[in-house]
Amino acid sequence: MRKKDQVRDQILNRLLSAHYRFGDPIPVKELCEETGISRQPIMTALAELSTEGFVTVVAQVGCEVASPSREEIDDFYLMFERLEGLMAELAARRRTPEQVRRLKAINLQISLIEPSDVDAAEDYRSLNRAFHALMHEMAQSPLLLERQSNIFTMSDFFIAQTIGFIPHLKGAAEEHEEIIEAIASQDSECARYATERHIHEVGNFVREGFSQSA
Template sequence: MGKGGESVRRKPIERHQTLREKILETIRDAILRGALKPGERVSEPELAERFGISRTPIREAFRQLESEGYLEVIPRKGAVVASLSERDVVEFYAIKSILEGHAARIAAERLSDRDIERLEAINAKLQQIAADGDVKSFFRVHDEFHDLFIKASGNDKLAELITQLVLKFNRLRLASLSQPGRMEISVQEHRKIIEAFRQHDGERAENLVRRTATIGAEVLIHSLAQEQGKKTPAPLGAVDV
């Protein structure tokens, strides 16, 4: 794995995590930090030696990381870091905005006062996490916010589709939240969504949730373009609309 492999091996790991979780977190973190670049091979033998295990749990971890969009497993070559394309970003967030927007429209008529209070509490927690700069914790709690209103829609099939979609594209979502100022923008957008829910305004709730997805896509596309030396307009979230 060369220089990227060294970065992976030096990553400190918490003891309480399971071995599989250690492997998953180590590789995810190395990719998100740029220690492992798109197209770079991730070596099974080096990971097996580092963790003192057989290759079977490593291959299982590779399969999960492939399903999340971090790796691509190529026959007779092994696992390599998957590339991120603008098309991937556009297509994922387009679908996400439609599904979650529809869930928000339905949920606006079903959320109780207690649900609204829970959303406010979650968003207050997100504000503190954003101030601390903890992207991983923000990512986890951010999911709690969206899961609450998606489940409140009462449409189990819709919730299942959204879950399957976001799991497959966790890398895109985490990469977007990792961009400077993105967590703070998310907290601001959540406040507007909560107010729409409080007013039981399904149309506005849907539009705001879809706007949030659009911001996520634009922030990530802007970042990808900068990495490639291209010029793009400032993301929508860079201004208060």
């Protein structure tokens, strides 16, 4: 892995774990010392993360974690629920029985996570990502796949920075069941609506956390 990609992944993981919070400065000098990587690859990684909306780079000043407005978060989740709903609609039309079996298995693992476990948040984030990634695979739409994967990462960033992953844990497993049932029965309209409701609920949690921290 190239040094730029290595440090980009490290910074992104810290954003997704809320090690760096909205508006925090990104300590480039400390990253250089910690990783043993020179300033140039780190700045290249930060420039990429800036393009993706995770950080803000100000020339001659430095870099800090992005600080979205409430309106930007509202707009983001409106876009996210519509696009994820479309992915579910396509998945219902194109899924295989084996993919449905795998989707059920992932959601079973999610339902068994104990919120009090020390690794519960990371386990849920990883399994939830796997659930939606499999749904994206079912949709068989390469043009949408990469775009939606990036959007999903941004949603994880907003969740980590506001309410955290645990509050929606149990509700997510139940909402996933509705999505699975619709996909399994190839009811594309119900799959879309169930997924849009699911993402809308995630957005509500984020908005609540954002309001509490404002």
